[in-house]
Amino acid sequence: MPDRIESFVASMAIQPGDRVLEIGCGHGIAATLVCQKLNTGRYVAVDRSLKMIAAAEKRNRAFVAAGIARFLQSTLEHLDLGEERFDKVFAMRVRLFHDQPELAHKLAERWLTADGALFVQYDEPT
Ligand SMILES: C[S@@+](CC[C@H](N)C(=O)[O-])C[C@H]1O[C@@H](n2cnc3c(N)ncnc32)[C@H](O)[C@@H]1O
Numbered sequence: 576m577p578d579r580i581e582s583f584v585a586s587m588a589i590q591p592g593d594r595v596l597e598i599g600c601g602h603g604i605a606a607t608l609v610c611q612k613l614n615t616g617r618y619v620a621v622d623r624s625l626k627m628i629a630a631a632e633k634r635n636r637a638f639v640a641a642g643i644a645r646f647l648q649s650t651l652e653h654l655d656l657g658e659e660r661f662d663k664v665f666a667m668r669v670r671l672f673h674d675q676p677e678l679a680h681k682l683a684e685r686w687l688t689a690d691g692a693l694f695v696q697y698d699e700p701t
Pocket residue numbers: 598599600601602621622623624627649650651652666667668669670671700
């Protein structure tokens with residue numbers, strides 16, 4: 576478990592009832608940490624890669640089976656979650672947040688509740 580993921584998830588102070596959306600979940604490592612903290616809350620992840628979504632879903636199948644987690648293939652740009660809104664939205668190492676931060680923030684923030692919070696971290700993978 577990479578330290579960077581553990582410390583980033585800790586910084587969000589996930590509460591048991593939080594509704595959480597992750598953009599660009601990759602292998603779903605952060606997903607596991609978030610879902611472990613949820614009780615009545617839920618976690619939704621999107622990634623543009625079907626391969627990554629399949630891997631993340633497999634890693635977190637117990638949370639999917641429990642109705643806590645959902646994994647969807649989509650880009651942030653084309654995401655359609657209807658009326659669903661989230662207390663916390665986060666993205667780690669998703670290049671759009673580095674290359675076009677204003678656009679990326681705008682696209683991510685539309686899924687927040689009125690008092691929700693966006694958490695973004697971008698550093699170059701080593
Ligand atoms: C470098 S990986 C980081 C994965 C994970 N968040 C981490 O920190 O280990 C970036 C991930 O974001 C996904 N991604 C990149 N641009 C995206 C976009 N515009 N919409 C949705 N997913 C995207 C990629 O498919 C990839 O799985």
